[in-house]
Amino acid sequence: MILNEIHMKRESKSFTDAMYAVLTAAGRFDGPKFMLSGLSGLAFKFSVHDRLLPMSVTAYGHWGTEHQAALDNLGVFTVNDGGRTRHPSFEIYQQDAVEGVKKSIEAGIGVVYWLPEFGVIHGYDEEDRVFYVQDGWSGETQVVLYDNFGINMTPFWYYQAFGERVAIPLKAAVLESLRLALQDWEIPYKTRPDTSIASGRLAYQYVIQALEQGDFDRPGAAYIIDSYIYSRREIRDYLSKVKQLLPGLDEVHSLYAELVSIFTEECAASLLRSQEALQLAENALPTLSALFVRAEALEERAMGICRTISERYPDPARSILPRWGAHTAR
Numbered sequence: 197m198i199l200n201e202i203h204m205k206r207e208s209k210s211f212t213d214a215m216y217a218v219l220t221a222a223g224r225f226d227g228p229k230f231m232l233s234g235l236s237g238l239a240f241k242f243s244v245h246d247r248l249l250p251m252s253v254t255a256y257g258h259w260g261t262e263h264q265a266a267l268d269n270l271g272v273f274t275v276n277d278g279g280r281t282r283h284p285s286f287e288i289y290q291q292d293a294v295e296g297v298k299k300s301i302e303a304g305i306g307v308v309y310w311l312p313e314f315g316v317i318h319g320y321d322e323e324d325r326v327f328y329v330q331d332g333w334s335g336e337t338q339v340v341l342y343d344n345f346g347i348n349m350t351p352f353w354y355y356q357a358f359g360e361r362v363a364i365p366l367k368a369a370v371l372e373s374l375r376l377a378l379q380d381w382e383i384p385y386k387t388r389p390d391t392s393i394a395s396g397r398l399a400y401q402y403v404i405q406a407l408e409q410g411d412f413d414r415p416g417a418a419y420i421i422d423s424y425i426y427s428r429r430e431i432r433d434y435l436s437k438v439k440q441l442l443p444g445l446d447e448v449h450s451l452y453a454e455l456v457s458i459f460t461e462e463c464a465a466s467l468l469r470s471q472e473a474l475q476l477a478e479n480a481l482p483t484l485s486a487l488f489v490r491a492e493a494l495e496e497r498a499m500g501i502c503r504t505i506s507e508r509y510p511d512p513a514r515s516i517l518p519r520w521g522a523h524t525a526r
Contacts, residue, residue, distance in 0.1 A: 234434025237376030278354030
């Protein structure tokens with residue numbers, strides 16, 4: 197069984213690209229990808245390894261928690277599972293996940309799957325016991341054996357399935373997206389106890405320090421910077437569409453538009469694109485470091501305005517303590 201309506205294209209964060217392909221094909225989202233990226237809060241996520249390794253782009257926190265908040269703000273029901281393949285119970289969870297993915301495909305909804313990075317399972321063949329997977333980079337479909345589900349070059353396995361969607365007022369969703377952005381900005385480490393990966397405000401310092409010291413992974417740096425620039429374009433375009441909904445949001449949009457502008461004008465000669473890969477120009481480091489210093493200041497101002505906007509409205513999700521405390525038994 198194959199869902200031919202799903203067409204994943206790599207442009208944004210891989211989870212955003214995969215989610216957009218699945219939700220639009222299933223009729224769960226209608227609109228441009230930058231709206232999905234903005235409303236979910238995923239566009240605002242910025243995580244960086246201290247050596248600028250390419251895994252930084254998807255190391256924005258614990259996926260179950262991060263993706264749940266993103267889908268909640270879209271009003272989409274979702275279930276996910278994942279863990280480490282070294283766990284003794286992996287085989288049992290793997291078998292359950294295989295059946296769950298098949299049920300989702302039978303219901304006409306694709307599944308997001310960690311390859312790595314994130315891709316889409318859009319079909320299966322029970323006789324051959326294989327899933328059909330898109331990675332978004334090429335038009336060709338890959339094959340994953342049921343027995344190899346979750347096994348990849350990383351120690352992690354993960355998948356996310358989706359269900360029905362409820363309507364959330366756009367103004368409320370935009371306000372929550374700003375709060376998600378503020379949360380990402382303020383939390384320095386989202387993968388503790390590991391502190392080699394920084395998020396939000398501190399991620400800028402990791403980039404600047406690595407570029408100034410010169411000890412970093414150059415292909416990873418090129419990928420991180422390219423992804424960063426694309427995500428800030430998404431934020432600019434998202435805010436352009438929703439800035440009239442909340443007083444002060446037009447100022448936030450102007451700051452992100454300025455941020456994108458300085459990178460567009462001054463970064464073109466720093467990132468070299470070829471058929472093989474994206475590369476940093478040899479003399480690009482001082483320019484890039486200075487650009488990120490300016491960008492950090494702009495985003496700090498933008499987040500300050502977002503904080504002011506947020507404080508004008510009640511926030512029950514963060515201000516009301518559940519009856520049994522912040523962490524209830526599950």
